[in-house]
Amino acid sequence: MKCDCIEKINKLTEKDNYMLKTKMYRVSDTEIVSRISLETVAIEKKRGFRPPSFFMTYCPFCGIKLED
Numbered sequence: 001m002k003c004d005c006i007e008k009i010n011k012l013t014e015k016d017n018y019m020l021k022t023k024m025y026r027v028s029d030t031e032i033v034s035r036i037s038l039e040t041v042a043i044e045k046k047r048g049f050r051p052p053s054f055f056m057t058y059c060p061f062c063g064i065k066l067e068d
């Protein structure tokens, strides 16, 4: 199942010059999907450390489980 919330929201917000931030994730050898990411920040800045982000398995807008 796939929802189109991201596309719908981006269509509404593009006239105001902003859009949802998404990241590309590889879900299999042949498939890459665009997902909203939950970003983290480093508590203590350390050289070479990049805080990871999590990707959503459920749409944060409609609650549908996203395809994986």
Ligand SMILES: [Zn+2]
Pocket (backbone or CB within 6 Å): 003, 004, 005, 006, 059, 060, 061, 062, 063, 064
């Ligand atoms: Zn949705």
